[in-house]
Amino acid sequence: MSICLSGNEAVAFAMKQINPDVMGAFPITPSTEIPEYFAQYVANGEVNTEYVTVESEHSSMSVCIAAEAAGARSVCATSSCGLALMYEMLYVAASNRLPITLACVNRALSGPININNDHSDSMGARDAGWIQIYAENNQEAYDNFIMAMPVGENVRLPVMSCMDGFITSHAVENIELLETDAVREFVGEYKPENYLLKKENPLAVGPYDISAYYMEHKVQQAEAMKAAKARLLVVAAQFEKFSGRRYGLFEEYRMEDAELAVVLIGSSAGTAKAAVDGLREKGVRAGLIKVRVFRPFPGEELAKALSKVKAAAVMDKSEGFSANGGPLFAETRSALYDLKERPYLIDIVYGLGGRDLKTEDVEKIFARLAEVAVTGKTGDVYSHMGQRRRSQHESGL
Amino acid sequence: MNPVYDLKREVEKPARLTGGHRLCAGCGAGIVVSGVLRALNKEDRAVVTNATSCLEVSTFMYPYTAYTDSFIHSAFENSAATCSGVEAAYNALKRRGKVDGTVKFITFAGDGGTYDIGFQSLSGAMERGHDMVYVCYDNEAYMNTGIQRSSSTPHFSRTTTTPVGSVRQGKLQNKKDLTEILVSHNIPYAAQSAPLGNMKDLHMKANKAIYTEGPCFLNVLSPCPRGWDYPMAKLPEIVRLAVDTCVWPLFEVEEGVWRLTYTPKKKLPVEDFLRMQGRFAHMFRKGNEWMLEEAQQYVDKKWERLLERTGA
Numbered sequence: 067m068s069i070c071l072s073g074n075e076a077v078a079f080a081m082k083q084i085n086p087d088v089m090g091a092f093p094i095t096p097s098t099e100i101p102e103y104f105a106q107y108v109a110n111g112e113v114n115t116e117y118v119t120v121e122s123e124h125s126s127m128s129v130c131i132a133a134e135a136a137g138a139r140s141v142c143a144t145s146s147c148g149l150a151l152m153y154e155m156l157y158v159a160a161s162n163r164l165p166i167t168l169a170c171v172n173r174a175l176s177g178p179i180n181i182n183n184d185h186s187d188s189m190g191a192r193d194a195g196w197i198q199i200y201a202e203n204n205q206e207a208y209d210n211f212i213m214a215m216p217v218g219e220n221v222r223l224p225v226m227s228c229m230d231g232f233i234t235s236h237a238v239e240n241i242e243l244l245e246t247d248a249v250r251e252f253v254g255e256y257k258p259e260n261y262l263l264k265k266e267n268p269l270a271v272g273p274y275d276i277s278a279y280y281m282e283h284k285v286q287q288a289e290a291m292k293a294a295k296a297r298l299l300v301v302a303a304q305f306e307k308f309s310g311r312r313y314g315l316f317e318e319y320r321m322e323d324a325e326l327a328v329v330l331i332g333s334s335a336g337t338a339k340a341a342v343d344g345l346r347e348k349g350v351r352a353g354l355i356k357v358r359v360f361r362p363f364p365g366e367e368l369a370k371a372l373s374k375v376k377a378a379a380v381m382d383k384s385e386g387f388s389a390n391g392g393p394l395f396a397e398t399r400s401a402l403y404d405l406k407e408r409p410y411l412i413d414i415v416y417g418l419g420g421r422d423l424k425t426e427d428v429e430k431i432f433a434r435l436a437e438v439a440v441t442g443k444t445g446d447v448y449s450h451m452g453q454r455r456r457s458q459h460e461s462g463l
Numbered sequence: 464m465n466p467v468y469d470l471k472r473e474v475e476k477p478a479r480l481t482g483g484h485r486l487c488a489g490c491g492a493g494i495v496v497s498g499v500l501r502a503l504n505k506e507d508r509a510v511v512t513n514a515t516s517c518l519e520v521s522t523f524m525y526p527y528t529a530y531t532d533s534f535i536h537s538a539f540e541n542s543a544a545t546c547s548g549v550e551a552a553y554n555a556l557k558r559r560g561k562v563d564g565t566v567k568f569i570t571f572a573g574d575g576g577t578y579d580i581g582f583q584s585l586s587g588a589m590e591r592g593h594d595m596v597y598v599c600y601d602n603e604a605y606m607n608t609g610i611q612r613s614s615s616t617p618h619f620s621r622t623t624t625t626p627v628g629s630v631r632q633g634k635l636q637n638k639k640d641l642t643e644i645l646v647s648h649n650i651p652y653a654a655q656s657a658p659l660g661n662m663k664d665l666h667m668k669a670n671k672a673i674y675t676e677g678p679c680f681l682n683v684l685s686p687c688p689r690g691w692d693y694p695m696a697k698l699p700e701i702v703r704l705a706v707d708t709c710v711w712p713l714f715e716v717e718e719g720v721w722r723l724t725y726t727p728k729k730k731l732p733v734e735d736f737l738r739m740q741g742r743f744a745h746m747f748r749k750g751n752e753w754m755l756e757e758a759q760q761y762v763d764k765k766w767e768r769l770l771e772r773t774g775a
Contacts, residue, residue, distance in 0.1 A: 087555035088548070116555040118547065121587030125544035128584070131537050132548025136510065137562070138555050140548075158537045262510050262533040262549060263562045272536035273525035 067243045073201075073234040076208040076241055077143070077169045077227070078103035083249040084215065085113045086167075087138035087256070090126030092119070092148065095181045096231040097171035100143035123148035127155035127166075134164040135271045137261030139215070141166070145231055146173035149187045153194070156224075160195025161287060162271055165218035165225065165256075168196070169211060172332070173231040174419040182420020183231040185331060186384040189393045191226070195287055197294050198361040201229040202317075202335045205241040206358075209311055212244070215253050216301045221294045223287075230333040232420070248308055295362045315364035317356040318371055320346060324353025326435040327372065327409075329398055330381040331357045334416075334423050338381075341428035352432050357394065365401035372402060376439040377410040379431050383417045391415075391448040410438045416451040427451060468663045473501050477531070479509070484529035485521040489695020491685030491702070492518045494658045495600045495665065496571055499681070500532075502669035508532060509567045510549045514542035514576030517607040518600065540580040543588035543597055546570040550593045567673050568595040573685075574615035575605040578641050589648040589678045596672045599641070600685035610690040614639040617710075618761065619754050620742045622690070627745045632754075637761065645680040646716045652677075654715035654724075657684040657702050664713055664724060671715070684711045692741025704736040709766040714773060723773040730766075733759045 071079065078100045081089070091101035101119075108117045116138075120126045123144050130140035144152065149170060159166050174180040175187045188198060197218060201207040207229040218225040229235055244252075260269045275283060295315065302313040319339055321327065328338055335356040345352040355371055357364070372378055380399075382392025390396070395413035402408045414431055417423050431451070438444050479500035486493045496518065503509055509532040513519040519536045522529040537545050546568050556562040572581055577599040585597060604622045605611040612622040617638045621627050625634040645653045652675045654668040665683060672679035684705055688695045705711040706725055710733060713725035734755055737743040746754040769775075 087559070088551045090548070114555075114558055116551040116558075118551045119591065120544060120547075121583060121590075124541060125584050125587055128537060128541035128544035129548035129551060132512075132535055132545040133552035133555075135535055136549045136552035136556075138552035140552075154538055155541070162537070262535060263553060263556060263566060264533075265508070265562070265564060268508075268531065268533040270523055270528035270530065270534040272534075273523045273528070274520040275525045279525050 068240055069243055070238050070240055071204060072099070072236050072238050073204045073207045073229050074099035074171065074236065075103055076204045077211050077229070079243065080208050080211040080249070081141055082107045082113055083244070083246045084212070084253050085250070086115050086141045088116045088118065088130065088133035088140040090118050090120055090129035090140065090142040092123050092126045092144070094123065094145050094148040096173055096235045097143040097145040097148070097169065099235070100169055100171070123151040124155060127152040127159065130166045131155060131159050131162065131164055134166050135162060135262050137258055137263045139256035141168070143169035143171065145171045146175050146187045149191060150175055153191065156191050156194035156196060158272070159224045161283065163222040163287070163290065165215065165222055167211065167214045167218060168224065168226050170226045170228040171231045171235045172228055180419040181231070183233050184383045184418045184420070186418070188226060188228050189384040189386065192361060192393060195223065195291065196361060197223050197225040197291070197359070199225065199227050199359055200331045200357065201227070201234060202333055202356060203234060204237070204239045205311070207234055208241055208243070209305065209309065209313065212249055212253065213301050213305050213313070215256070216304070217294065217297050219256060220297050221290045223290050223294060228332070233333040244309055252304070252308060291362045295364065298359055313358065315359045315367055316371070317358060319354040319356065321353035321355065321371060323351055325351040325376045326432055326439060327353040327355060327375045327378040328381055328428065328431060329355045329357065329368075329372070329378060329394065331360065331383060331394060334381065334383065337423050337425055338428045341425040341432070344425065345429065345432055350432060350436070360394070363397050363401070365397065368398060369401045369405050372409055373405050373407070375409040377435040379435055380411065380413045381431070382413060382415045385415055385418060395448070410442070410444050411447070412438065412444050413448040414451045415449070421452045423452070468666055470661045470663070473662070473666060476501055476505065479503065479531050480522065481529050481531060483527075485524065486517065487688060487695070489688035489698045490517070491602060491658055491687065491698060492600045495598070495683045495685050498658055498662045498665040499569065499598055499669040502666050502673055503567060507565045507567055509569055510535065512536065512542050512546040512549065512568070512570040514570070514572030514581055515539035515607070516573040516576055518571055518573065520607065539576055541584045542570045542572045542576060542581055543585040546595045546597070547588040547591065547593040550595050568593070569673065570595065570597045572597070572599055573606065574599060574601045574603055575613045578615040578639050579613050586648065589645065589650050589680065593678055594676055596669070596679045596681065598681045598683060600683055602685045602687040602690060603638070604687070604690050606687045606690045615641065619746055619758060621745065622742070632745050632751070642680070642682045645682070649719070650678045650680060651675050652679040652715070652717050655682045655711070655713055657706060657711055657713060659702050659706060659713070668715060690742065693739055697739060701736070701739055704731065704739065707731045708733050708736040708762065710736050710762055712766060712769050714769060721772040723769065723775040726775065733762050
């Protein structure tokens with residue numbers, strides 16, 4: 067069924083089709099509409115989810131953790147500071163191996179406070195042990211959310227299904243919805259082996275774990291994240307069968323014979339694809355890789371995809387403040403290390419706090435890559451794009 | 464509800480907090496938890512929640528749990544939200560025919576996890592009206608981290624963050640009146656109790672709290688031999704003195720109606736309670752008589768107010 071929906075409504079609609087057992091709900095821009103739409107479904111009797119309107123994001127994640135441990139499929143949505151307030155609980159959810167699904171509507175993390183899109187919120191949580199899947203547009207936001215549970219519940223890890231705040235969450239686009247019965251069949255029932263409310267066998271969750279055991283538990287968690295990669299592909303293949311839409315760990319766009327490439331995440335891919343098309347018309351062998359799954363990071367696969375490229379630019383939509391490049395750059399450069407012949411690699415941090423990205427900006431990056439490919443000189447490996455020069459900034463322009 | 468309390472019958476029930484946990488000898492927390500869990504009907508299941516605390520690290524150190532019921536701990540500041548999440552799951556799964564039988568939801572947290580860092584989570588859960596019991600075992604400081612002051616620590620008490628020195632001696636502020644704040648949430652049942660004598664007071668209140676529908680709150684005094692600095696065998700005596708001096712009055716508020724549940728035969732001077740504990744030793748030094756006077760005045764004022772409210 068083709069319909070016009072915002073990204074937020076598309077995800078809320080996916081939640082309605084899944085009809086989860088419990089939702090922890092707390093508003094924060096730009097994810098607020100998700101619990102709003104869902105509240106209406108509850109009010110209309112379209113779902114029979116236990117809808118818990120908590121007093122903070124810390125509590126919404128705590129409710130999801132407890133409910134999931136009790137045997138209930140749980141969901142919530144948040145952004146930015148809300149995700150940051152959950153920080154401690156994200157680790158608890160992952161280490162307790164509770165496959166909660168969180169819709170993360172990416173927004174810049176304070177300060178100064180800013181409600182627009184970048185990836186600093188979820189990138190800050192990249193080591194929390196959650197599977198992270200990023201959407202380019204509304205269709206992907208919807209599809210990714212439906213694929214999240216069959217992935218997370220299989221490897222017993224929580225899943226963060228991310229989309230760009232406002233750009234995706236509030237833009238209305240035509241998307242294809244799936245039939246509710248088919249979605250329910252695809253997602254299936256949540257059937258944990260052990261849970262708090264299991265009558266035959268009481269369960270204790272959340273121990274004090276001393277050095278004699280802690281490391282074994284962390285290794286198991288790490289193994290689960292490794293296993294998630296294969297599972298993501300299995301679920302994507304199953305999804306393709308009934309939806310006709312194909313997903314991988316990342317998308318390769320015009321990469322077959324590409325000499326120059328950009329690597330990025332999220333909605334900017336739309337803009338960058340248009341730039342690539344324009345450059346291709348001019349004979350530039352440009353290509354693009356859009357990373358869909360950031361955790362687990364598809365290092366080997368990405369290295370292979372970039373192995374024939376002469377020069378590539380990673381575009382990071384979050385800073386990271388490592389003084390050594392953004393998080394996507396760090397992962398990508400590390401992944402390329404094992405290649406015998408590596409492409410030149412630079413990092414461009416862009417789009418912070420909702421700063422717009424234009425096709426001309428992407429063209430400039432490709433122009434720089436062309437120069438790097440010819441001269442072999444990368445210049446500043448790590449730089450920022452789109453900001454005023456300091457003199458302009460200080461004069462108030 | 465048990466109309467008649469029979470200590471013998473109660474202690475003969477199988478323990479729901481089993482022996483072998485790692486709490487200190489002379490600690491109030493273990494007997495408070497046992498006392499509350501004994502008030503569950505034998506056939507009813509429970510899911511117990513803990514805030515991070517002495518209690519949690521002593522009763523569930525991997526791979527051993529001291530609880531016979533299901534148990535969950537996730538963090539320090541969220542035990543009420545955690546308990547409400549389990550209750551929400553129960554409602555959802557019951558509605559969908561995936562669980563049956565009666566399950567009760569009981570949270571235990573210390574005063575740090577309740578009066579301070581867990582206060583928001585507690586207030587939210589009470590306002591939302593989950594069918595749960597929140598039990599604060601109040602030992603009047605952060606004991607798990609080594610005796611730091613909390614908003615429950617009484618005036619003048621010595622802790623490691625309110626030490627006794629030449630300029631300042633002990634805590635400068637009074638104890639927060641948390642039970643009163645919980646009463647203001649208009650919950651169906653709130654009470655103050657203590658592991659006193661034959662444990663009847665705690666049992667009756669716990670039973671009422673567990674079997675009253677909606678959010679219920681118990682604030683239970685729980686002495687700590689390390690933090691309060693008393694010989695461990697003195698635990699019952701300290702509890703007795705806390706209630707007989709009216710430092711810790713026992714009362715309940717049911718649907719807004721206040722009722723005193725214990726009136727001392729003879730109201731003893733506050734000094735009798737303070738003298739037994741190292742945390743108040745400096746109050747008995749020469750020149751600090753004013754501290755004892757102030758402490759007495761404070762307790763008297765609070766007691767008078769409680770008598771007015773309960774119509775006793």
